[in-house]
Amino acid sequence: MNDPNTTHGMTPEERLIAYLDGELDAEARARFEAEAAADPRLAAELAGHRRVGRRVTGTYAPVLDEPVPPHLVALVTAANDRAPARFGPPRWAALAACLVAGVLVGRLAWPQPGPLADRDGALVARGSLDRALTAQLASDEGPIRIGLTFQAADGRYCRTFADPAEALAGLACRQSGRWLAVTTATLAPAAGAAPAYRTAASETPAAVLAAVDALKAGDALDAKAERAARDRAWVK
Protein backbone atom coordinates (compact mmCIF):
# COMPACT_ATOMS: atom_id res chain seq x y z
CA MET A 1 0.00 0.00 0.00
CA ASN A 2 1.29 3.40 -0.77
CA ASP A 3 0.44 6.14 1.63
CA PRO A 4 0.71 9.44 -0.18
CA ASN A 5 -0.94 11.42 2.57
CA THR A 6 1.58 11.10 5.28
CA THR A 7 4.00 13.96 5.64
CA HIS A 8 6.60 11.59 7.02
CA GLY A 9 9.25 11.02 4.46
CA MET A 10 8.07 13.87 2.25
CA THR A 11 10.53 16.59 1.41
CA PRO A 12 9.27 20.17 1.84
CA GLU A 13 9.08 20.49 -1.95
CA GLU A 14 7.07 17.30 -2.29
CA ARG A 15 4.71 18.46 0.36
CA LEU A 16 4.20 21.86 -1.26
CA ILE A 17 3.52 20.36 -4.67
CA ALA A 18 1.25 17.68 -3.18
CA TYR A 19 -0.68 20.45 -1.47
CA LEU A 20 -1.13 22.32 -4.76
CA ASP A 21 -2.22 19.14 -6.52
CA GLY A 22 -4.82 18.32 -3.88
CA GLU A 23 -2.95 15.19 -2.83
CA LEU A 24 -2.75 15.88 0.91
CA ASP A 25 -5.44 14.57 3.23
CA ALA A 26 -7.53 17.03 5.22
CA GLU A 27 -5.31 16.99 8.25
CA ALA A 28 -2.03 17.42 6.39
CA ARG A 29 -3.66 20.08 4.31
CA ALA A 30 -4.80 22.07 7.34
CA ARG A 31 -1.37 21.76 8.89
CA PHE A 32 0.30 23.00 5.73
CA GLU A 33 -2.08 25.93 5.46
CA ALA A 34 -1.40 26.92 9.05
CA GLU A 35 2.33 26.84 8.37
CA ALA A 36 1.98 28.89 5.21
CA ALA A 37 -0.12 31.44 7.08
CA ALA A 38 2.63 31.86 9.63
CA ASP A 39 5.55 31.80 7.21
CA PRO A 40 5.67 34.57 4.58
CA ARG A 41 8.45 32.85 2.67
CA LEU A 42 6.48 29.65 2.36
CA ALA A 43 3.39 31.64 1.40
CA ALA A 44 5.35 33.46 -1.32
CA GLU A 45 6.74 30.21 -2.63
CA LEU A 46 3.27 28.74 -2.72
CA ALA A 47 1.96 31.77 -4.61
CA GLY A 48 4.86 31.53 -7.05
CA HIS A 49 4.14 27.88 -7.82
CA ARG A 50 0.45 28.67 -8.21
CA ARG A 51 1.28 31.33 -10.78
CA VAL A 52 3.57 29.01 -12.67
CA GLY A 53 0.89 26.30 -12.61
CA ARG A 54 -1.67 28.70 -14.02
CA ARG A 55 0.70 29.81 -16.75
CA VAL A 56 1.34 26.24 -17.78
CA THR A 57 -2.32 25.17 -17.79
CA GLY A 58 -3.27 28.43 -19.49
CA THR A 59 -0.76 27.81 -22.26
CA TYR A 60 -2.24 24.48 -23.26
CA ALA A 61 -5.92 25.03 -22.43
CA PRO A 62 -6.75 26.71 -25.76
CA VAL A 63 -5.89 23.47 -27.58
CA LEU A 64 -9.12 22.00 -26.20
CA ASP A 65 -11.12 24.58 -28.06
CA GLU A 66 -9.45 24.29 -31.39
CA PRO A 67 -11.54 22.43 -33.90
CA VAL A 68 -10.28 18.85 -34.13
CA PRO A 69 -8.82 18.20 -37.58
CA PRO A 70 -11.37 16.19 -39.55
CA HIS A 71 -8.82 13.54 -40.51
CA LEU A 72 -8.46 12.58 -36.84
CA VAL A 73 -12.21 12.19 -36.36
CA ALA A 74 -12.35 10.27 -39.62
CA LEU A 75 -9.83 7.75 -38.29
CA VAL A 76 -12.45 6.60 -35.81
CA THR A 77 -15.57 6.98 -37.89
CA ALA A 78 -14.15 5.49 -41.07
CA ALA A 79 -12.79 2.46 -39.26
CA ASN A 80 -16.06 1.55 -37.63
CA ASP A 81 -19.01 3.03 -39.36
CA ARG A 82 -20.35 2.43 -42.81
CA ALA A 83 -22.38 5.59 -42.61
CA PRO A 84 -20.26 7.91 -40.51
CA ALA A 85 -22.11 9.69 -37.77
CA ARG A 86 -22.40 13.40 -38.23
CA PHE A 87 -20.35 15.43 -35.84
CA GLY A 88 -20.62 18.98 -34.96
CA PRO A 89 -23.25 21.51 -35.28
CA PRO A 90 -25.95 20.65 -37.79
CA ARG A 91 -28.57 19.39 -35.37
CA TRP A 92 -27.37 21.74 -32.71
CA ALA A 93 -27.38 24.72 -34.94
CA ALA A 94 -31.06 24.22 -35.56
CA LEU A 95 -31.79 23.83 -31.88
CA ALA A 96 -29.71 26.83 -30.92
CA ALA A 97 -31.37 28.86 -33.61
CA CYS A 98 -34.78 27.99 -32.19
CA LEU A 99 -33.88 28.76 -28.62
CA VAL A 100 -31.66 31.75 -28.91
CA ALA A 101 -33.58 34.71 -27.63
CA GLY A 102 -34.31 37.74 -29.71
CA VAL A 103 -31.58 39.78 -28.06
CA LEU A 104 -29.03 37.81 -29.91
CA VAL A 105 -30.35 38.16 -33.39
CA GLY A 106 -28.92 41.61 -33.72
CA ARG A 107 -25.64 40.42 -32.30
CA LEU A 108 -25.10 37.74 -34.87
CA ALA A 109 -23.86 40.38 -37.21
CA TRP A 110 -21.14 41.32 -34.75
CA PRO A 111 -17.63 41.14 -35.92
CA GLN A 112 -15.74 38.44 -34.05
CA PRO A 113 -14.61 40.31 -30.93
CA GLY A 114 -17.68 39.45 -28.85
CA PRO A 115 -18.26 36.69 -26.34
CA LEU A 116 -19.96 34.55 -28.98
CA ALA A 117 -18.93 33.72 -32.49
CA ASP A 118 -20.87 32.22 -35.36
CA ARG A 119 -19.08 29.03 -36.37
CA ASP A 120 -20.69 26.94 -39.06
CA GLY A 121 -24.08 28.27 -38.07
CA ALA A 122 -23.68 27.53 -34.36
CA LEU A 123 -23.04 30.11 -31.69
CA VAL A 124 -19.81 29.27 -29.94
CA ALA A 125 -18.31 30.90 -26.85
CA ARG A 126 -15.00 32.57 -27.50
CA GLY A 127 -12.33 34.52 -25.65
CA SER A 128 -12.87 35.21 -21.98
CA LEU A 129 -16.34 33.65 -21.99
CA ASP A 130 -14.93 30.46 -23.45
CA ARG A 131 -12.14 30.41 -20.89
CA ALA A 132 -14.53 31.06 -18.01
CA LEU A 133 -16.86 28.26 -19.10
CA THR A 134 -13.94 25.89 -19.47
CA ALA A 135 -11.92 26.71 -16.38
CA GLN A 136 -13.95 28.63 -13.86
CA LEU A 137 -15.95 27.16 -10.98
CA ALA A 138 -19.13 28.66 -9.59
CA SER A 139 -17.16 29.58 -6.48
CA ASP A 140 -14.50 31.47 -8.46
CA GLU A 141 -14.64 35.20 -8.79
CA GLY A 142 -14.02 36.94 -12.04
CA PRO A 143 -15.47 39.34 -14.54
CA ILE A 144 -17.64 36.47 -15.80
CA ARG A 145 -19.58 34.37 -13.32
CA ILE A 146 -20.65 30.79 -13.64
CA GLY A 147 -23.96 29.70 -12.12
CA LEU A 148 -25.36 26.21 -12.45
CA THR A 149 -23.52 23.29 -13.96
CA PHE A 150 -25.53 20.21 -14.93
CA GLN A 151 -25.69 17.35 -17.40
CA ALA A 152 -28.26 17.19 -20.17
CA ALA A 153 -30.09 13.93 -20.83
CA ASP A 154 -27.46 12.89 -23.38
CA GLY A 155 -24.64 13.52 -20.90
CA ARG A 156 -23.35 16.83 -22.25
CA TYR A 157 -22.26 19.29 -19.60
CA CYS A 158 -24.10 22.59 -19.61
CA ARG A 159 -23.41 25.74 -17.61
CA THR A 160 -25.16 29.03 -17.05
CA PHE A 161 -23.08 32.17 -17.18
CA ALA A 162 -23.37 35.90 -16.61
CA ASP A 163 -21.11 38.40 -18.31
CA PRO A 164 -21.95 41.85 -16.88
CA ALA A 165 -19.46 43.62 -19.11
CA GLU A 166 -21.41 42.40 -22.13
CA ALA A 167 -24.79 42.60 -20.35
CA LEU A 168 -25.16 39.00 -21.41
CA ALA A 169 -26.40 35.91 -19.58
CA GLY A 170 -26.99 32.49 -21.03
CA LEU A 171 -26.72 28.75 -21.08
CA ALA A 172 -23.99 26.92 -22.99
CA CYS A 173 -23.36 23.21 -23.47
CA ARG A 174 -20.10 21.42 -24.18
CA GLN A 175 -20.09 19.79 -27.58
CA SER A 176 -17.14 18.68 -29.72
CA GLY A 177 -14.67 20.58 -27.57
CA ARG A 178 -16.55 23.87 -27.74
CA TRP A 179 -19.23 25.66 -25.74
CA LEU A 180 -22.34 26.08 -27.81
CA ALA A 181 -24.80 28.73 -26.70
CA VAL A 182 -28.21 27.20 -26.20
CA THR A 183 -29.90 30.38 -25.12
CA THR A 184 -28.90 33.88 -24.16
CA ALA A 185 -30.65 36.84 -22.60
CA THR A 186 -29.87 40.39 -21.65
CA LEU A 187 -28.46 40.70 -18.18
CA ALA A 188 -30.16 43.37 -16.09
CA PRO A 189 -27.60 46.10 -15.37
CA ALA A 190 -28.94 46.56 -11.81
CA ALA A 191 -26.70 43.69 -10.81
CA GLY A 192 -23.76 46.06 -10.64
CA ALA A 193 -24.89 47.69 -7.42
CA ALA A 194 -23.82 45.43 -4.59
CA PRO A 195 -21.24 42.87 -5.62
CA ALA A 196 -21.20 41.20 -2.23
CA TYR A 197 -24.78 40.12 -2.52
CA ARG A 198 -24.77 38.95 -6.07
CA THR A 199 -24.92 35.33 -6.90
CA ALA A 200 -24.97 33.98 -10.40
CA ALA A 201 -28.17 32.11 -9.66
CA SER A 202 -30.13 35.10 -8.45
CA GLU A 203 -29.23 37.15 -11.49
CA THR A 204 -30.04 34.44 -14.01
CA PRO A 205 -32.80 35.69 -16.31
CA ALA A 206 -36.02 33.68 -16.49
CA ALA A 207 -35.44 32.75 -20.13
CA VAL A 208 -32.16 31.08 -19.19
CA LEU A 209 -33.70 29.27 -16.24
CA ALA A 210 -36.45 27.97 -18.51
CA ALA A 211 -33.83 26.59 -20.89
CA VAL A 212 -32.08 24.94 -17.93
CA ASP A 213 -35.30 23.24 -16.90
CA ALA A 214 -35.88 22.04 -20.43
CA LEU A 215 -32.44 20.44 -20.72
CA LYS A 216 -31.51 19.35 -17.23
CA ALA A 217 -31.53 15.64 -16.43
CA GLY A 218 -31.20 15.16 -12.67
CA ASP A 219 -29.75 17.58 -10.18
CA ALA A 220 -27.22 20.29 -10.80
CA LEU A 221 -23.64 19.30 -9.99
CA ASP A 222 -22.40 20.11 -6.50
CA ALA A 223 -19.06 21.88 -6.05
CA LYS A 224 -17.09 18.64 -5.94
CA ALA A 225 -18.71 17.15 -9.02
CA GLU A 226 -18.32 20.46 -10.82
CA ARG A 227 -14.60 20.52 -10.11
CA ALA A 228 -14.22 16.89 -11.15
CA ALA A 229 -16.03 17.51 -14.43
CA ARG A 230 -13.85 20.52 -15.15
CA ASP A 231 -10.71 18.56 -14.35
CA ARG A 232 -11.82 15.93 -16.85
CA ALA A 233 -12.13 18.72 -19.39
CA TRP A 234 -15.91 18.25 -19.58
CA VAL A 235 -15.66 14.88 -21.19
CA LYS A 236 -18.89 13.02 -20.53
Next chain:
Amino acid sequence: MAAFDREIVELLPRLRRLARVLTRSPADADDLVQLSVERALGRRDQWRPGTRLDSWMFRIMKNAWIDETRARSRRSAVLAPEEAGDRVGEDGAAAMQARLEARAVEAAMARLPEDQRLAVALVLVEGLSYAEAAEVLEIPPGTLTSRLVRGRMALAAQLRQDEPEAAP
Protein backbone atom coordinates in the same frame (compact mmCIF):
# COMPACT_ATOMS: atom_id res chain seq x y z
CA MET B 1 -21.22 4.23 -33.60
CA ALA B 2 -20.06 2.14 -30.65
CA ALA B 3 -19.62 3.82 -27.26
CA PHE B 4 -15.90 3.10 -27.44
CA ASP B 5 -15.54 5.04 -30.67
CA ARG B 6 -17.70 7.88 -29.51
CA GLU B 7 -15.64 8.25 -26.36
CA ILE B 8 -12.42 8.29 -28.33
CA VAL B 9 -13.78 11.06 -30.51
CA GLU B 10 -14.73 12.97 -27.39
CA LEU B 11 -11.22 12.50 -26.02
CA LEU B 12 -9.58 13.93 -29.14
CA PRO B 13 -9.32 17.49 -27.77
CA ARG B 14 -7.56 16.21 -24.65
CA LEU B 15 -5.32 13.89 -26.64
CA ARG B 16 -4.34 16.83 -28.81
CA ARG B 17 -3.56 18.88 -25.72
CA LEU B 18 -1.39 16.19 -24.17
CA ALA B 19 0.40 15.69 -27.48
CA ARG B 20 1.00 19.42 -27.69
CA VAL B 21 2.79 19.32 -24.35
CA LEU B 22 4.95 16.39 -25.38
CA THR B 23 5.92 17.40 -28.90
CA ARG B 24 7.49 20.50 -30.33
CA SER B 25 4.99 21.53 -32.95
CA PRO B 26 1.25 21.31 -33.60
CA ALA B 27 1.92 19.17 -36.67
CA ASP B 28 4.00 16.68 -34.68
CA ALA B 29 1.31 16.70 -32.01
CA ASP B 30 -1.44 15.71 -34.43
CA ASP B 31 0.80 13.02 -35.91
CA LEU B 32 1.21 11.62 -32.41
CA VAL B 33 -2.56 11.74 -31.85
CA GLN B 34 -3.09 9.90 -35.11
CA LEU B 35 -0.57 7.22 -34.22
CA SER B 36 -2.15 6.79 -30.78
CA VAL B 37 -5.69 6.56 -32.09
CA GLU B 38 -4.63 4.00 -34.70
CA ARG B 39 -2.98 1.90 -32.02
CA ALA B 40 -6.00 2.22 -29.73
CA LEU B 41 -8.40 1.12 -32.47
CA GLY B 42 -6.16 -1.83 -33.22
CA ARG B 43 -6.22 -2.87 -29.57
CA ARG B 44 -9.80 -2.09 -28.70
CA ASP B 45 -10.21 -5.64 -27.36
CA GLN B 46 -7.65 -4.86 -24.68
CA TRP B 47 -9.64 -2.04 -23.14
CA ARG B 48 -11.76 -3.17 -20.19
CA PRO B 49 -15.12 -1.40 -20.09
CA GLY B 50 -15.61 0.29 -16.74
CA THR B 51 -12.00 1.41 -16.54
CA ARG B 52 -10.98 4.89 -17.54
CA LEU B 53 -10.59 5.27 -21.25
CA ASP B 54 -8.64 8.51 -20.88
CA SER B 55 -5.93 6.83 -18.78
CA TRP B 56 -5.79 3.93 -21.22
CA MET B 57 -5.43 6.28 -24.19
CA PHE B 58 -2.82 8.38 -22.39
CA ARG B 59 -0.77 5.25 -21.75
CA ILE B 60 -0.93 4.35 -25.43
CA MET B 61 0.14 7.86 -26.34
CA LYS B 62 2.98 7.76 -23.81
CA ASN B 63 4.31 4.54 -25.33
CA ALA B 64 3.89 5.83 -28.87
CA TRP B 65 5.78 8.96 -27.94
CA ILE B 66 8.61 7.08 -26.28
CA ASP B 67 8.95 4.88 -29.36
CA GLU B 68 8.97 7.98 -31.52
CA THR B 69 11.55 9.88 -29.45
CA ARG B 70 13.86 6.87 -29.38
CA ALA B 71 13.71 6.59 -33.12
CA ARG B 72 14.18 10.30 -33.47
CA SER B 73 17.07 10.71 -31.07
CA ARG B 74 19.03 8.27 -33.17
CA ARG B 75 18.48 10.52 -36.16
CA SER B 76 19.02 13.98 -34.77
CA ALA B 77 19.79 16.09 -31.77
CA VAL B 78 17.11 17.90 -29.86
CA LEU B 79 15.03 20.07 -32.13
CA ALA B 80 14.44 23.67 -31.26
CA PRO B 81 10.81 24.66 -30.73
CA GLU B 82 9.40 25.46 -34.12
CA GLU B 83 7.35 28.20 -35.64
CA ALA B 84 8.68 31.15 -33.70
CA GLY B 85 6.38 34.00 -34.50
CA ASP B 86 4.44 32.11 -37.14
CA ARG B 87 1.19 32.26 -35.34
CA VAL B 88 1.15 35.86 -34.19
CA GLY B 89 -0.53 38.64 -36.00
CA GLU B 90 -4.14 37.52 -35.85
CA ASP B 91 -5.54 39.73 -33.15
CA GLY B 92 -2.87 42.30 -32.49
CA ALA B 93 -0.98 43.15 -29.37
CA ALA B 94 -2.93 41.19 -26.77
CA ALA B 95 -2.76 38.00 -28.78
CA MET B 96 0.91 38.58 -29.46
CA GLN B 97 1.55 38.99 -25.74
CA ALA B 98 -0.35 35.78 -25.01
CA ARG B 99 1.60 34.00 -27.72
CA LEU B 100 4.93 35.19 -26.31
CA GLU B 101 3.82 34.09 -22.88
CA ALA B 102 2.88 30.68 -24.24
CA ARG B 103 6.23 30.38 -26.00
CA ALA B 104 8.08 31.00 -22.74
CA VAL B 105 6.12 28.18 -21.14
CA GLU B 106 6.64 25.88 -24.12
CA ALA B 107 10.37 26.57 -24.08
CA ALA B 108 10.58 25.83 -20.36
CA MET B 109 8.62 22.60 -20.85
CA ALA B 110 10.84 21.64 -23.75
CA ARG B 111 13.90 21.91 -21.54
CA LEU B 112 12.59 19.37 -19.06
CA PRO B 113 13.84 15.80 -19.31
CA GLU B 114 11.27 13.60 -21.03
CA ASP B 115 10.23 11.69 -17.91
CA GLN B 116 9.63 14.90 -15.95
CA ARG B 117 7.67 16.45 -18.81
CA LEU B 118 5.38 13.42 -18.96
CA ALA B 119 4.69 13.63 -15.22
CA VAL B 120 3.98 17.37 -15.37
CA ALA B 121 1.78 16.95 -18.46
CA LEU B 122 -0.42 14.31 -16.85
CA VAL B 123 -0.80 15.88 -13.41
CA LEU B 124 -0.66 19.61 -14.03
CA VAL B 125 -2.10 19.88 -17.52
CA GLU B 126 -4.41 16.86 -17.67
CA GLY B 127 -5.39 16.97 -14.00
CA LEU B 128 -4.79 13.28 -13.22
CA SER B 129 -4.24 12.21 -9.62
CA TYR B 130 -0.79 10.95 -8.67
CA ALA B 131 -2.09 7.39 -8.57
CA GLU B 132 -3.65 7.69 -12.04
CA ALA B 133 -0.57 9.32 -13.51
CA ALA B 134 1.70 6.64 -12.04
CA GLU B 135 -0.53 4.01 -13.61
CA VAL B 136 -0.44 5.69 -17.01
CA LEU B 137 3.34 5.94 -16.89
CA GLU B 138 3.67 2.42 -15.47
CA ILE B 139 5.96 3.57 -12.67
CA PRO B 140 5.74 3.35 -8.85
CA PRO B 141 3.99 6.27 -7.09
CA GLY B 142 7.23 7.39 -5.44
CA THR B 143 8.95 7.67 -8.81
CA LEU B 144 6.06 9.69 -10.18
CA THR B 145 6.24 12.07 -7.23
CA SER B 146 9.94 12.68 -7.53
CA ARG B 147 9.79 13.26 -11.31
CA LEU B 148 6.83 15.56 -10.91
CA VAL B 149 8.41 17.60 -8.14
CA ARG B 150 11.72 17.95 -9.93
CA GLY B 151 9.89 19.02 -13.08
CA ARG B 152 7.75 21.55 -11.25
CA MET B 153 10.76 23.02 -9.46
CA ALA B 154 12.68 23.38 -12.72
CA LEU B 155 9.70 25.03 -14.41
CA ALA B 156 9.26 27.44 -11.54
CA ALA B 157 12.94 28.37 -11.57
CA GLN B 158 12.85 29.09 -15.31
CA LEU B 159 9.52 30.83 -15.56
CA ARG B 160 10.02 33.05 -12.55
CA GLN B 161 13.02 34.61 -14.20
CA ASP B 162 10.83 36.30 -16.74
CA GLU B 163 8.07 37.41 -14.46
CA PRO B 164 7.99 41.18 -14.84
CA GLU B 165 7.36 42.14 -11.23
CA ALA B 166 9.10 39.06 -9.83
CA ALA B 167 7.90 39.03 -6.26
CA PRO B 168 10.36 36.73 -4.52
